[in-house]
Amino acid sequence: MAKFSKKPGSHQLREKSLIDAAEAVFLEKGYEDATFTDLAVKSNYNKRTIYLYFESKDDIFAAVTYRLLDKIEEAVVNAIDKNKSGLENIENIAWAYYRFFEAHPKYFGLLWILEHRFFVPAKEKEYSPNILRSFEKRKIVINMISQIFEKGIVDGSIKISEDPKIVLPVLWSQTLGVLQVISRTSEYLASELQIQHKALFELHMKLVRKVLSGQ
Numbered sequence: 001m002a003k004f005s006k007k008p009g010s011h012q013l014r015e016k017s018l019i020d021a022a023e024a025v026f027l028e029k030g031y032e033d034a035t036f037t038d039l040a041v042k043s044n045y046n047k048r049t050i051y052l053y054f055e056s057k058d059d060i061f062a063a064v065t066y067r068l069l070d071k072i073e074e075a076v077v078n079a080i081d082k083n084k085s086g087l088e089n090i091e092n093i094a095w096a097y098y099r100f101f102e103a104h105p106k107y108f109g110l111l112w113i114l115e116h117r118f119f120v121p122a123k124e125k126e127y128s129p130n131i132l133r134s135f136e137k138r139k140i141v142i143n144m145i146s147q148i149f150e151k152g153i154v155d156g157s158i159k160i161s162e163d164p165k166i167v168l169p170v171l172w173s174q175t176l177g178v179l180q181v182i183s184r185t186s187e188y189l190a191s192e193l194q195i196q197h198k199a200l201f202e203l204h205m206k207l208v209r210k211v212l213s214g215q
Contacts, residue, residue: 014045014053015053017043018039018043018045018050018053018054018060019060019063019064019067020043021039021042021043022034022039022042022043022060022061022063022064023064023067024042025038025039025042026061026064026110027106027107027109027110030109030113031057031061031110031113031117034057035057036050036051036057039060054128054130055128056128058117058128058131059128059130059131060130061113061114061117062114062128062130062131062133062134063130064110065110065111065113065114065134066130066133066134066137068107068110068111068114069111069114069134069137069138069141070137071100072097072100072111072141073137073140073141073144075096075097075099075100076093076096076097076141076144076145077144078096079092079093079095079096080092080093080144080148085151085152085155085157086148086149086150086151086152086153086154086155086157086158087152087157087158087209087212087213088157089148089151089152090145090148090149090152090158090208090212091205091208091209093145093148094175094205094208095205097175097176097179098179098182098198098201101179101182101183102197105183105186108179108180108183109183112180114134114138145168145172146168149164149168150164152212157212157213158212158213159212159213159214160211160212160214161214167211167212171208171211171212174204174208175204175208178200178201178204179201181200182197182200182201
């Protein structure tokens, strides 16, 4: 097993190597089947050492998904063009999600587990720092999308008669649902239904534009 180093920055390097190993284990085995023993083998650290950094499997999973959310935030920021309308930027963000998960399909499974386990924090429950960080990171991305949506209403590119507070989460949950279908069944869609997943997403986005533009 690996030994501790007292060099400056060694703590951060160890933590990063543990998160790298955990990501590989979760991607390979999924959340339910992954164990601290798997992580110890993958990282070359013993379980006692791992527990010095992460208090539970949920804790280290949150550290892994925090990095995933950080990458998604970067993709969303890069997709936003201040010279375009709110509707165009909502579309840009949705396509940024599509391209991200097209390039990294296994990551969508991790995101879905995160949404399932830590969708809304329970007030009476205490969470580890990593889980709390993942909550906050997710809120950052959600708030950015909400701000762009509000900009679209102000600039007139988004024209809806329903309550925007209802419309946005409905459409966004539908978008994530389509991405989930693509991530889980793209081979089936292609082989059995002769449908390419990009065509599926293009139609979804066409319908979103129709609803938001009031056409």
